[in-house]
Amino acid sequence: MSFEKPAVVIDNGSYSIKAGFASDNHPVSMFRTVVGRPSYLKGKYGREAYEVFIGDNAMANLEDLELNHPVQNGRIVNWDNIERIWHHVFYKELKVAPEDRAVILTCSVTSPIAEKIKSCEVFFETLNAPALCVQSEAVLSLYGVGQTTGLCVDIGHDTTTVSPVYEGGLVQYARMQTNYAGAQVSNILKEILQDRKYNFDIKCETIIDDIKRMLYVTPDCAMSRWNYQRIYTLPSGENIDVSQETFMCGEMFFQPNLFQVDKTKYLSLQEAIVTSCLKCDAELRSDLYDVIVPCGGLAVVPGLSNRLADELESLVKRPVNVICSSESYVTTWLGGATFAGLSDSKKMWINKQQYDDYGAKIVINKFV
Secondary structure (H helix, E strand, O other): OOOOOOOEEEEEOOOEEEEEEOOOOOOOEEEEOOEEEEHHHOOOOOOOOOOOEEOHHHHHOHHHEEEEOOEEOOEEOOHHHHHHHHHHHHHHHHOOOHHHOOEEEEEOOOOOHHHHHHHHHHHHHHOOOOEEEEEEHHHHHHHHOOOOOEEEEEEOOOOEEEEEEEOOEEOHHHOEEOOOOHHHHHHHHHHHHHHOOOOOHHHHHHHHHHHHOOOOOOOOOOOOOHHHOOEEEOOOOOEEEOHHHHHHHHHOOOOHHHOOOOOOOOOOHHHHHHHHHHHOOHHHHHHHHHOEEEEOHHHHOOOHHHHHHHHHHHHHOOOOOEOOOOOHHHHHHHHHHHHHOOHHHHHHOEEHHHHHHHOHHHHHHHHO
């Protein structure tokens, strides 16, 4: 399926949304996946006119807004708000009409077919898009590094998911989750800082996000940390030492039991990957270990990819190839842009005429 204009690629993340044109090598727009409405309304929307704040504008007006996160654990939970975000993407961020652009939309590996059907309904019936393709984030992450077979290690905000992909198809039964991701990092940081008598009130989320960007992983947790000092300046101007916190939260990806009494709560990253590979056919495991692709916002933590390779090689007693990138946070989006340009991808698209003729049936046929 050929299009006169470059397709729009939209990567729906629980923390941030990435959007741009398939002809580009980087998203045009990245902003928080959040919608804010005036708090004085107290949830009674529709009775009077009010302004809706989206993305970073909502985060900048925290004091006056009630925030809603329409994507949680990779699933769309509020369709009215995600529709507002998509509308905002086209008209405010990309400045194009949705009826002029085919769309590649990412979905979580856990997304049910009902979510894909509803997405098609919104894009075809509300936004009037001419064509739509819904693809798994794990599959597109492999395309983003030029591969079709390998392991996607998605370290996101709500979940960390290990997903094997073979020849462009998701091996669903071998998927694993560690239960430790960005949200858990935030909660741990909050608890530790509260124990240190720091309470940040309304600005807490912004401060925690800033400290999370200072996370790091060492090659050996036993090594001296004096060279890894992290100092954070509070809005008040006070400097606090967060070296221990940033070290601990990074180390928990590999040794969650080091800091947790409940030893069944979290799974280490390397154990999740090995378990996922063991669930696959023996003939496939070698190919999976040769292409391990970390992606997501926390995949860019300094030292994480190298430490992951060391831990895996220690477990499986063979070389592994962890493909690290400074732009791991947009790997999925890049995969969508790559996918849009492939001639073989045309059979995966649904155009508006097909949707009008067959409705949900063609969505099930194409995207299951």
